[in-house]
Amino acid sequence: MLAIFQRHPRFAITCALGLLCLLLLQTSGPSDPFGPRLGRLYRHGHSSGGDLDTAWRLSQSEHVYQNMLRDRAKLIQKFGPTKNDILPWPKNREFYTLWDFFIPAFNCPHETQRVGILGDGGKWMCGLSRLQDKKDCTIYSFGINDESSFEAGLLELTQHCEVWGYDFSVKDFGPEIRNVPHLAARSHFKSWGLAGKDDPNGRPPMYTLQSLMKMNGHKFIDILKIDIEGYEFPALRSLIEYSKKHNQPLPFGQLQLEIHADRMPGVKDDKKMFKEFLEWWESLEEAGLRPFWTEPNLIFVNINLGTQPALAEYSFINIKADHDVLH
Incomplete structure (x- = not known):
């Protein structure tokens, strides 16, 4: 191994980084925004796909949706600055309508x-x-x-x-x-x-x-x-x-x-x-x-x-x- 590193240091470093990434992926679990029920699907999902794939897609969709909720809060602050100040159908050339606060950011799995x-x-x-x-x-x-x-x-x-x-x-x-x-x-x-x-x-x-x-x-x-x-x-x-x-x-x-x-x-x-x-x-x-x-x-x-x-x-x-x- 030492000889390989001495002759091909870049190749050896690349291999070591790859092994480290693989170990991290195996030891770190995916996020569990839906609670323990979908967490169990992750841990016991079928290797051929099925529950595991669906649970992963749902988790990613929820992550995207939570980001959208933060964007909603920013939009309210921009045009409000509070929810009491927002008009659903503005008439002063504001670039939004009611529906822009409620976009379908979740993906069907x-x-x-x-x-x-x-x-x-x-x-x-x-x-x-x-x-x-x-x-x-x-x-x-x-x-x-x-x-x-x-x-x-x-x-x-x-x-x-x-x-x-x-x-x-x-x-x-x-x-x-x-x-x-x-x-x-x-x-x-x-x-x-x-x-x-x-x-x-x-x-x-x-x-x-x-x-x-x-x-x-x-x-x-x-x-x-x-x-x-x-x-x-x-x-x-x-x-x-x-x-x-x-x-x-x-x-x-x-x-x-x-x-x-x-x-x-x-x-x-x-x-x-x-x-x-x-x-x-x-x-x-x-x-x-x-x-x-x-x-x-x-x-x-x-x-x-x-x-x-x-x-x-x-x-x-x-x-x-x-x-x-x-x-």
Whole structure:
């Protein structure tokens, strides 16, 4: 060895550095931003990939997302300097809108695909292949509006998924399911609404998500779609409070959500709107929801020329629940 070093010192130094790097990689573990559950996936992941690859991707995505949170704080300080000073739709040539504070910085660890019509109604999904053969696959969809291409697409792309749909403005799913017998057989519909508290005797009847799941005998929802014209704020707030009270993660794997930022309950002016919206959004993040895709509703802007771009589609992964997309 000494002779090799004397004859070829640069080669010997390079080899020594390589061995040192290899030893460091073997002895140092990856970061564990998700807590002990995903840490176990790192330590016991399969050498052929699988859980180990997914856990590594999730860890890197969370690292990127935490960096984005710091950038959000900087943007608030730049244009605020506090959240009480930010306007969601500035009119003095500031170079931002509300949505620039809430970018989908998290990456889906699997394939992403858009399911449903290419116009208003389709949604972005993460890792749908993970649910293709799952036998107890459960889908909830709130807000049908006689257009069910998204729900029909999910049923077509999976073998065993069933969908529970709710919308008090219509009497059934759209023709994409209603007129297709083999899809209609895996669907269930009620003319009820989703809300922050139960009102079974109301017109229309309104229920919390936790109450509907109990009625249907469900413990977990694989895919949750919500498009309910502003009711998403109290409905999700109620569910988060319920989950905290019972020390449970949110009971779904991923969420496809249209946000109606102009319809926050109790918010009547722009000066309060950003603060209220930020606090609501941060409650989603604290509960484990990470956005991996967004799509502004430009159809709404086009129809109502001159209006604020207050509607946006977001897709989230729940990183605190144990579900198929995470392993």
